[in-house]
Amino acid sequence: MNPLTPVHLGFTAGDVAVVTGAASGIGRATAVRAAQQGLSVAAWDINQSGLDATIEQIGDLVPTVGILADTSDRVDVERALAASAELGTLRHLANVAGPPATADLTFDEAILKSLGSMRLMVDRWLAPGAPDGATLVNVASVAGNVVGTNSDWYCAAKAGIVGYTRHLAAYRTAEVRANAVGPGMVDTPRLGGFAASDVGQRVLQRIPLHRMAEPDEIAWVILFLLSPLASYINGAFVPVDGGWTVTQ
Secondary structure, three states: OOOOOOOOOOOOOOOOOEEEOOOOHHHHHHHHHHHHHEEEEEEOOOHHHHHHHHHHHHHHOOOOOEEEEEOOOOHHHHHHHHHHHHHHHEEEEOOOOOOOOOOOOOHHHHHHHHHHHHHHHHHHHHHOOOOOOEEEEEEOEEEEOOOOOOOOOHHHHHHHHHHHHHHHHHHHHOOOOOEEEEOOOEOHHHHHHHHHHHHHHHHHHHOOOOOOOOOOHHHHHHHHHHHHHHHHOOOOEEEEEOOOOOHH
């Protein structure tokens, strides 16, 4: 996909977007497109080489920092937030990072690394006092919210992320405007080769658009929800799945 240059979404140039999971896929696309919108970008991940590639792609467009950090580790999160704040006001948070459904984790470990990490990010980000106009988007999934999958913890965690987002929207509105995005099948390294497999072909035939999403197609939804143009959207869960789940 080669999208046309979009209309500016109304961000204040120089504000900082913290993007977790920025080394590849949806996170990388979100970081790059945020930079093109004039936001300074604090890109976080546990993959140094992937982070380097993201920072290289952004180039000198805006002030940017790549930070190696585990979002489920409080010390890492606090250190990374302090480093990110050197860029400016941390106005926006794209909570993208989380383990894949195939991760070899116990149920409890997985919940902490997915749902728990997002709560940790939000709590530590807002702890010093929320900046005016703070916004966040938590990346969940259609799994657990619209359809079930074979991984029990993945479904539970993704449903929990949406429930947590609704809590933020209802009870922490004075601090932050919060929404969640639910991607369906996305053409990222995690699903490398899937579309060409027999199972992948069967799944794609059930998606009305007959293809997976490009990471950009999720990133633009995230950025819209973070932006001033979405100022009256709060507590929403937005599936971005090409119509897949309405056909199930």
